[in-house]
Amino acid sequence: xxxxxxxxxxxxxxxxxxxxxxxxxxxxxxxxxxxxxxxxxxxxxxxxxxxxxxxxxxxxxxxxxxxxxxxxxxxxxxxxxxxxxxxxxxxxxxxxxxxxxxxxxxxxxxxxxxxxxxxxxxxxxx
Numbered sequence: 406x407x408x409x410x411x412x413x414x415x416x417x418x419x420x421x422x423x424x425x426x427x428x429x430x431x432x433x434x435x436x437x438x439x440x441x442x443x444x445x446x447x448x449x450x451x452x453x454x455x456x457x458x459x460x461x462x463x464x465x466x467x468x469x470x471x472x473x474x475x476x477x478x479x480x481x482x483x484x485x486x487x488x489x490x491x492x493x494x495x496x497x498x499x500x501x502x503x504x505x506x507x508x509x510x511x512x513x514x515x516x517x518x519x520x521x522x523x524x525x526x527x528x529x530x531x
Contacts, residue, residue, distance in 0.1 A: 406431035406437075407520040409503045414525030421493050421529075427486040427503030427522060434484070438504045441479060441486045444515045445499035445527075452502070456488065457512040467512045471497075493529050500524040501504075 413425040423441070440456030452506035456467045456477040465477050476489040486503055510516055 407434045407505055409505060409520060409522035410462040411501065411503045411522045411525040414527045416528045416530060417493055418531055419493060419495060419531050422489070423490045423493065423527060424503060425490065425501055425503075425525060425527075427488075427501060429484045429486065429503075429505065433507075435506065437507065438509045440509050440511060442506075442512050442518060443486075443488045443501055443503050444518070444526075445497075445501045445531070447496075447499040450499075452515045454513065454515045456503055457460060457506075458486070459511060460509045464511055466513060490527070493527075495529050495531060498529040500526050 406428045410428045417423050438460035440459045442454040444452050445455050446452040454468050458465045458477045462479050474492045480484045502524045503522040505520040507519045
């Protein structure tokens, strides 16, 4: 079992910042070294990959649309994943989902993840 719970979403103006958190729990998560990541889904659009990170945090990968603005990180002692989002744009508005893989490798697309949280809404206003 893997439970993922996101928090930190909200309303922010363009150019602003938000930090999302994802608390992980469950027997399966504690047993295996799982890579994790973030994806997002805007209304009327497919879920899209945002970023991923290996278990140790030594490797990360970002979608081109967020590279240089977003930073993914994790604290394994706290079993928490983070997404620091800076210089937010209108097009960043979406429901953001925390996700995990059964294996310790980077994900490069949304459909590679095995476990999902419920999502947290990020709204960006002009």
